[in-house]
Every structure is written in C-alpha cells, then in structure tokens.
Amino acid sequence: MSQEQQFLLSGLHCAACVHRVEKMVGKLSEVELVSVNLADQTAFVQGNVSASQVIDTITKIGFGAELLESEEIRRAKQQAQTQAALKQKKFAFMSALAVGAALMIYGMLFGMELTNENRGQWLIWAVITLVTMMVTGKHFFTGAWVSLKNRSANMDTLIAISTGVAWAYSGYLLMVNQLGGHLYFEASVMIIGFVNLGKFLELKAKQRSSLALEKLLDLAPQQAVILDGDFTKTLPVKAIKPQMRVQALTGDRLAVDGVLESGTIWVDESMLTGEALPIEKKIGDSVRAGTIVQDGAGVYVAEQVGSQTALARIIHAVRHAQSSKPPLAKWVDKIAAVFVPIVLLIALASSLIWLGFGKSFEFALSIFTTVLIIACPCALGLAIPLSTIAGVARSAEFGVLVRNIEALQASSEIDTLVFDKTGTLTTGEMTVSQVETFADVDQTELLRLVKSLESQASHPIAKALVKFCENLTACDVSDIQISKGKGISADWNGQKVRIGNEKFVTEVLSPLSSTKISLSQMEGVHSVGTQVFISVDSQLIGVITLQDQLRPESAELINQFQRQGYRCLMLTGDRQVTADYYAKQLGLDGVIAEVLPEQKAAEIAKLQAEGRKVAMIGDGINDAPALAQANVGVAMHNGSEVAVETADLSLMRAGLQPLAAVLPFSKRVLANMKQSLLGAFIYNVISIPIAAGILYPLTNWLLNPMISAIAMALSSITVVLNSQRLLR
Numbered sequence: 001m002s003q004e005q006q007f008l009l010s011g012l013h014c015a016a017c018v019h020r021v022e023k024m025v026g027k028l029s030e031v032e033l034v035s036v037n038l039a040d041q042t043a044f045v046q047g048n049v050s051a052s053q054v055i056d057t058i059t060k061i062g063f064g065a066e067l068l069e070s071e072e073i074r075r076a077k078q079q080a081q082t083q084a085a086l087k088q089k090k091f092a093f094m095s096a097l098a099v100g101a102a103l104m105i106y107g108m109l110f111g112m113e114l115t116n117e118n119r120g121q122w123l124i125w126a127v128i129t130l131v132t133m134m135v136t137g138k139h140f141f142t143g144a145w146v147s148l149k150n151r152s153a154n155m156d157t158l159i160a161i162s163t164g165v166a167w168a169y170s171g172y173l174l175m176v177n178q179l180g181g182h183l184y185f186e187a188s189v190m191i192i193g194f195v196n197l198g199k200f201l202e203l204k205a206k207q208r209s210s211l212a213l214e215k216l217l218d219l220a221p222q223q224a225v226i227l228d229g230d231f232t233k234t235l236p237v238k239a240i241k242p243q244m245r246v247q248a249l250t251g252d253r254l255a256v257d258g259v260l261e262s263g264t265i266w267v268d269e270s271m272l273t274g275e276a277l278p279i280e281k282k283i284g285d286s287v288r289a290g291t292i293v294q295d296g297a298g299v300y301v302a303e304q305v306g307s308q309t310a311l312a313r314i315i316h317a318v319r320h321a322q323s324s325k326p327p328l329a330k331w332v333d334k335i336a337a338v339f340v341p342i343v344l345l346i347a348l349a350s351s352l353i354w355l356g357f358g359k360s361f362e363f364a365l366s367i368f369t370t371v372l373i374i375a376c377p378c379a380l381g382l383a384i385p386l387s388t389i390a391g392v393a394r395s396a397e398f399g400v401l402v403r404n405i406e407a408l409q410a411s412s413e414i415d416t417l418v419f420d421k422t423g424t425l426t427t428g429e430m431t432v433s434q435v436e437t438f439a440d441v442d443q444t445e446l447l448r449l450v451k452s453l454e455s456q457a458s459h460p461i462a463k464a465l466v467k468f469c470e471n472l473t474a475c476d477v478s479d480i481q482i483s484k485g486k487g488i489s490a491d492w493n494g495q496k497v498r499i500g501n502e503k504f505v506t507e508v509l510s511p512l513s514s515t516k517i518s519l520s521q522m523e524g525v526h527s528v529g530t531q532v533f534i535s536v537d538s539q540l541i542g543v544i545t546l547q548d549q550l551r552p553e554s555a556e557l558i559n560q561f562q563r564q565g566y567r568c569l570m571l572t573g574d575r576q577v578t579a580d581y582y583a584k585q586l587g588l589d590g591v592i593a594e595v596l597p598e599q600k601a602a603e604i605a606k607l608q609a610e611g612r613k614v615a616m617i618g619d620g621i622n623d624a625p626a627l628a629q630a631n632v633g634v635a636m637h638n639g640s641e642v643a644v645e646t647a648d649l650s651l652m653r654a655g656l657q658p659l660a661a662v663l664p665f666s667k668r669v670l671a672n673m674k675q676s677l678l679g680a681f682i683y684n685v686i687s688i689p690i691a692a693g694i695l696y697p698l699t700n701w702l703l704n705p706m707i708s709a710i711a712m713a714l715s716s717i718t719v720v721l722n723s724q725r726l727l728r
Contacts, residue, residue: 004320005051007043008077009036010064011143015381016154017063019337020147024057035325039385040078042068044320062146082203089200092136096193099132103186114173114181122174122183126167129185133163137192153340155377159195161344162372162705163188169365182362184369184705191373191709198713202378202720219290219311224255227299244302252293256305260285263298267291314401314652321392321402326409328673329384339377343688347371350692366705370691374708375684378716383676386723391669394726398665399658400649407648410632411666413613417561418592418604418626420618421572421582422460424636424656425558426548428619430464433529434545441541444472446534450544452477453488453499461530462488464546485573485596487533498535502575505533509540530574550585557656558586564664569607571600571616571626600626617659634659665726672726676719683715 012018018036025034025045031054032047043065045054051067058065068074103125110118134141141164143156166184173181225247226235232247237255240246246255248265266278269291278294281287287300289309306312350371351364388405395402402408419425437443451469454462477490477497487500498505534542558568569590572579579593592603604626607614616623616630619637627633627647635647637654651658691703 003046003048005045005049005054006068006074007045007051007054007058007065008068008074008081009041009043009058010081011139012036012038012041012063013143014038014155014340014377015332015335016152016337016340016377018381019333020061020150020152020154021058021063022333024061025054028053028057037385037389038381039389041081042074042078061150061152062143086200086203089196089203093193093196093200096132096136096189096196099128100186100190100193103129103189107186112182112186114177114179114183116179119174119177122185125185126171126174129167129189132189133167133192136189136196137163140192140195153344155340157340158343158372158375158377159192162369163191166191166365166369166705169361184365187369187705190706191369194706194709194713195373198710198716201713202382202716219253221253221255221290224252238306240302240305242302242305245299246302248287248293248298248300250293250295250297254287254289254291254293254300256289256302257309258287258300258302258304260287260298260300263296265296265298266294268294314396317401317403317650318392318396321388321404321407326384326388326405326673328409328677332380332384332677335380339375339380343372343375346375346688346692354693363702366702367691367693369705370703370708371688373705374687374691374703374712378712379680379683379719380677382716382719382723383680384673386720387669387673387676387726390723390726391665391672395649395662395665396652398661399652400662401652403648403650407632408662408666408669410613411615411649411663412670414566414615414632414663416567416569416607416612416614418569418571418607418614418616418630419588420616420623420626421570421574421579422548423619424617425554425570425582425586426550428460428548430461430530430546430548432464432468432544433547436543436545437541438543439539439541443542446542448472448475449477449492449497450499450532450534450542451475452492453480453490453497456480457482457488460548461532461546465532465544485598492536495536499532501573502531502533505535505540509535509538530578550582551655553655553657555586557660558588560660561663562587562589566663567612571595571603573597597623598625601629604629615663617656669726672723676722679718679722680715683711687711687715 009021012021015038018038021036021043022034025031025043028047028049030048031045034043034045036043043054043058055065055067066077068077106121106125110121114122137159140156140159143154144160147154147157167188170183170185170188172178173183221237223234223236224240225232226240227245227247240256245261246258248254248260248263254267260281260283262283264283265281265287267281267287268278269288281298288311289304290311304310307316347368351368354367355361355364391408392402392405395408422428422430435443435447437446447469450465451472452474454465454469455474475492477492480488480490482488483500483504487498487504489496489498489500491497496508498508529545529547532544532546533540534544561568567589568586569592570579570583570586570588571592573595574582574593576591576593579591583591595603600623604614604616608629608631614630615632615634616626617634617636618627619635627635632649633647635650637651649659649662687708691708693702696702
C-alpha cells in the first residue's frame, strides 16, 4: 500500500535546489509523487519507498533531510531549524558587513588601489576578508561545490563564483604586486553580508506564513485529567487511549474526540468550524479535540485519539495541501532548471563583449560579478510556495479544507455552481407533513411496515421516516433489497413490499388498479415536498409526503453567488414539481431534477461539454461520482466519508458561508501567485541587462556589485511580503 512521508530539509536556497531534489528523489523506484516546498523547507513523498532511501538520495546531492513522524516533531524541529538559521544569518551578515564597512573606511582614507606603501596593509586585509568569507559565507561555497559535483547549479553557484572571482582577482594583483590595480576585497565580504541580511529578513518574514497552521497546532493541549474509578490522574494527551473517561471543566481545552457521558457543557468550536457561538453539548453528543469548554462540567469517553482526531486530520490535510503544487509551478520548475546556467552564460558573455570593446579587465570583472549577484532565482522559487502556504492556511481559517493547491486554482476559474438539494441547500432534516392510505389500509399498520424497511437504509428520507415511526413496533420482514436512488423492497407475510419514488413503485402496480386514478388526482395536493410511495404486491397502499427546510442563509447566499457572476443550478433526484418549488424559493438559474445518482456525473459532464467550469456541492454518497467529475468538488460539513474523500474542498461548518468566503479568496490566491511571479520575472528581465551594462553607453553609469546584492535581497523579501497579504 502506498504511504505518505514528510521530510524536513535544510540547505535549499532557490528554485534550482527544489528542482534538483524533486528530480533525484523522483528517479527512485516506487516513488509515485514528490513535492518540495522551498518556503518551509519540506518534502512530501508518496509511494512504497523507504525513508532511508529518500534521505540518502537527498544527502548525496548536498542537502540535509530527516523524516518527520508527527506534527509535533515537525513543528519542534522546524522551529529549531529556523531559530538556528536566524542566529547563523544574523552573525553572518553583521560580521561580514562590519568587516566590509571597516575596509571601505580604510579605502576612503588610503585608497582602494595597490601601492608600495599600502601593500603590507592589503595583505592583512586579504587574510581578514578571506577568513570572513569562509566563516560567514561557507554555506555558499560548500553548496556551490556540491552542485558542481552533481553537474548542476543554483544560487550558491552564483554567489560563490561572483565573490570568489572578485577576491581571487584582488589576491592575484596583490601577489604579482600590480601597482595601481583596483582591489575588490571589500566588495566580496559586503556582497556576502548583504545576501545574508536578505536571507535573515526573508526568514523573519516567512515565519508568519504558517501562522494559521500554528494556531491549529496550538489547539491541542499537552495533558488531560483522566477519571479512573474514584480517582483522577493527569496524563499526557499522547497517553490517552480509546474508552478512557476524560474530565471536561470550564476553561478546559478538550484533549481528544469523544462522546459526552455525563453533564452538560457549552463548547467553543470556532477554530474548527468557524461557528462564533458556543454549542451546547448534552449526554451522547460528540465533542472534538482542541475545542474549549466555555461553561459547564462533564465527563466524556475518548473515541478518536492521536492522529485520528478531527483536529489532527485537519492539520494533516492542511500540511498535505501546502506541499502540493499548482500547474503554474510546473512551468516555473522548467525555468528554474535552466535559470542559473543561463545567468552564468549571460555574465560571461557580457564581460567578454566589454573586453572586446576595449574595456579593462576590472570593468569586465565588475560586469561579470554584478550580473551573477543580481540574478535572483530565490524570488522565482518562493513565489508559488509562499502563496500556497498562506492560501491553504487562510482557507482553513475560513472553514474550508483544501485537498491540494490545484483545487484552489481550479476554484478561481469556476463559473457554474451546481448544488445538491438535500443537506446542501436544505438542512437535510426531513419531516413528515402528510400520510395518505389506500385500499382500507390502517395508517398505523402502514407506518409499522415503513419502519421495518426504512430502518435498513441510511438516506435522510429513510431516517426521517424511522424517526416519525419511532414509537411503533416494526413488522417482521425478510429479503431486504435496496435499489440505489429508487427505493427499498422486502418480503412480508409472503407478499412483496415496495417503498420508494413514484417510478419504483408504480412500475409494479396493476394496470387496472383504481389507485392510479387516485395517484393522478393527488398531484395538485402534494405538489410541494418529497413523496414516498408504498405498495404491497400490485396494490398501492399509501403515500407519505415529507418536506425539507431550506437553510436560513441559502437564498441570500445564492443571490450573492449570482451577483458575483456565478450561474447557480440545482441537481436533485426529486420530482420536477418539488425541485421547481425549491428553485423558485431560492431564485436559482435552473434545475436538473429526477436524476438518479449514477446519472449525476453525466449531467455535470454535459455542462462541462458546453464549456462550463463547474463546482459541484453535495454531501451524500450518491453525490460522490458528480463531485469527482466536476472541476471542483465541494463536500458539505458532516457529509458522508465517501463524499469528503472525493471532494477537492471540504466545508468544516454547516451551511454554505465557508464556500462564499473561499471562492473569491481563491481568485486572490491565484492573482497573488501571478503577481509574485511577474514581479520576479520583471525584476530579472530588467536588472540583468542593467547589470550587464546596457545603460553604460548612454549614461556612463554602471551598477555597483554591492547595490546588486541589496537589490537581489529586496526582490525575495518583496515576494514574501506580497504572499502575506493573503493572511490579512
């Protein structure tokens, strides 16, 4: 069976690093999927591959990797890694800039050119700058060396070559005593200082990108009070097992999922469901880990613990989605694979061209160094992952679980919303409004028969019928058969009983039955509601009418969707007359009624054939094929497990409000990705030619290598800050 594993990486600097890791891990046999996130330095790997194989492969190409076994471990290690990186970057940029500033002051006082008088001082500065570069920029040089051994190139390559060549050239002038030659020792350390400063600021800014996920992690308490007979004891949450009795007092954060055994409590579930008001929980009600007891006291029995709690599953789903990549990222990956080699060629070609025009070697060296430094694959690599992390985390705050970032991108292109009726536009709580009997059948006997069959089904209509008949004794029936989307049948006292929709029941009625006349007469009386027909052998013995209540917010939200430009349709198995009634109440643009479950996907396909981008919103098992067929499948809160598994988006609270929030937000996420990518490309398209000296013939102006280091750092920081706008 395919397994999912997540690894914490270290040493990734740019999109080229990401491409390298994905390419090499993807070559391993049994690997089905690998997705690396530059923003949070993680890799998601799916397939029957051992963790040791993945770690060995990543280590061989020069990066660090370790398996993350739980969210708690991931969080602790990631925070430790970030803090260590911040400390290292702070020391690196402060040390390098201090040495560089001191050297610049020396140069301003005594000149940057080599003379017989200052040769001794410059020898000392050469050693100081070399040591500084090795201490503060060691990671650049080791990264470049490993990349070279693996026949690839990344940001480390650009920094190492540019600073290394500048120092080596200055060292050469010093060794051969080239009097009057301009020395670039200060540029080498200043560039490393500015790049490290940029990385430090970038890391600080990125810490906020996973803030929403960290809030979810903070919901999980560390310990809880367990009742063991007459005694209580405090246990770590990890030690709680199913069937343990857990205390719930005012102010407590519930430790695991369970069922309230005693007492009454009011629970704040806002972080999981978005519901602002506390929910009253009585004996027998479900409670969930991470929610807060606002008032009351009780005891609950643990059911789902550890990674099985709703909170843990939500966190896993968010992490999974944050590791995914939209189609846009594949295009970026292709560019990243050739970006650094192209920049190296541009730098070399530019310097040679200027040499060909008669410029000095120092001039050509400055061009070469500036082009290498100003090119920024970091901004390119960060653009999509940062928007992904922020977008998925923010969606969770809205009350929407995103299966993968592709779903969010697809949501931004939707133009048609197709709603299932029961449980989606309505509350799903059917109530019996009328019972009609025929052929002198006693109503109580009819309802006993209905209860005996419908208690075997799980459809909302079946549940409503059983609830209506709860005080009656069921009949003895056998050979129960469920016809999906139609009805249910069974043997009773040697007779065949059918309960279901009109087609299912009337197809077995006697052609001469007078009840068919009664049936046609009933059309006007029972035009509103869902009708359930009951027959024994070839005789219709009853019709029960049920009504489902519209959700209070449905009409308002449908109107809101329409104002935003969406076409809103209803897809239901109900009779046309019933569907039309609800559609009129809601102001829908159209209705597709009397559709069997297996036909729903075909109806979605028809809309797609018309060029429509369709989102299907449903909650039942019968909606699963349509959810899978749609461009975006949306599962309602408390929908069936099959529906939730099939859906691209899952709503974490009742009603359509989360969907109303996430649809316009998905457009913002895609726009944010494009803005960051466009900014990164425009930066490189403009800055690289300027660094190559394209303006020099017109303005006699040349970009300083140290300024290019600052510009490169700012481009990455701009991308980070842009993604954080999604968190507002």
